[in-house]
Amino acid sequence: MIHKEGKTIVIPTAVIKRLPKYHRHLGKLLKKGVEKISSREFGEIVGVSAPQLRQDLNHFGNFGQQGYGYNVEKLYNALAKVMGIEKKSNMVLVGVGNLGQALISATDFKRRGFNLLTAFDINPRLVGMTINGIKVRDIINLDQYVKDNDINIGIIAVPEESAQDVANQLVSAGVKGIWNFAPVDLKVPKEISVENEHLTEGLLRLSFKIKGEM
Amino acid sequence: MIHKEGKTIVIPTAVIKRLPKYHRHLGKLLKKGVEKISSREFGEIVGVSAPQLRQDLNHFGNFGQQGYGYNVEKLYNALAKVMGIEKKSNMVLVGVGNLGQALISATDFKRRGFNLLTAFDINPRLVGMTINGIKVRDIINLDQYVKDNDINIGIIAVPEESAQDVANQLVSAGVKGIWNFAPVDLKVPKEISVENEHLTEGLLRLSFKIKGEM
DNA sequence: TAGATTGTTAATCGATTAACAATC
């Protein structure tokens, strides 16, 4: 959903899915020092047709210029704004197992404007530890912490069995979105956004594609 | 691509994307002891309309029975076969950083029929170690190992800068598919399948959805 | 200005849903 000239326009989900990729490649072009790029060239890089790229972008504004193309920096910043990155999001992580620890150490999110403030776990052996500058707290403090620290994203990296329970806690504490790594389809109120990273599903799709070739 | 009654049929990508989810929920139902299920009930569980579910399944065969529904176990096994799980896939992991270690410890894949045989890294401090029963080898041995051990999937969990190089090595060693966790769009020959887990893109989509609500 | 490339409308393609005859 977006507001444009007073009207409320719904952005097609297919478009939303492609935006992060556009943003990532624009970042790379920027780093390389590329100043401008045409929809044809950029489409080739991101694997999308030129008209589709133009249509996608025009959902959010007219960022290009006829006869010239798109200014890389301007487009990069415009997309960042569209995706809400310019205003940093505070996050907490729940579940400090192997995957949780990997997420704590990931540098990619910070670069893109996401702040991981702290982590929670139920395991007393982990509680109190500091990993990569991130303190691990007891999960009984989750509710209070989320309320006190303007947290809007909760990351779930707990086992399957407890994922729904953790989601409930995050929601009632007031997060706006959940980034879920447990292989579960969470039930949440419809005003809460969920993005799933069901890794095994990717592996199964890969398997399907491989077998299809044989 | 699939062969049915002599004809070669292309399966819509939208269908392929949904199959792993179907399979996962069938597994849960099976565990719960559910014997049969109608397309209406199952569609509700997986978040898909009943006719769509029936259409999806009918790309691969007629698994249901009028007036009865679908036998859960039969459908579960049928989908496993469709996705090529019944014949186990051998995998190697490249990159034993935080994420790589998390992948080594993940139990989910093994359950679904994937064998991780070994891991490779360039870091001498890691080479020789054994993590969760998985030996870490020097990456110079990658080519030989893949050739000798009937490996068909390579997992890439190395930093962005070396991902393409690792992909090239995996391809020339003979893998059929790559499961890629580096935030890069790999260039590979078209007969090689790639499945990307670009985690940060999920987070950006989540951010977009959240800001859209506000 | 002429050439290039956008923004946007119309045409096509693919995916989803509706409807219902077939059949267990």
Place this chain on the structure above:
DNA sequence: TAGATTGTTAATCGATTAACAATC
């Protein structure tokens, strides 16, 4: 048999591509 539910065709909806006038 009657009721339920599939498999499948036709209708609708959404997403992609083609085409071109607008314009830098």
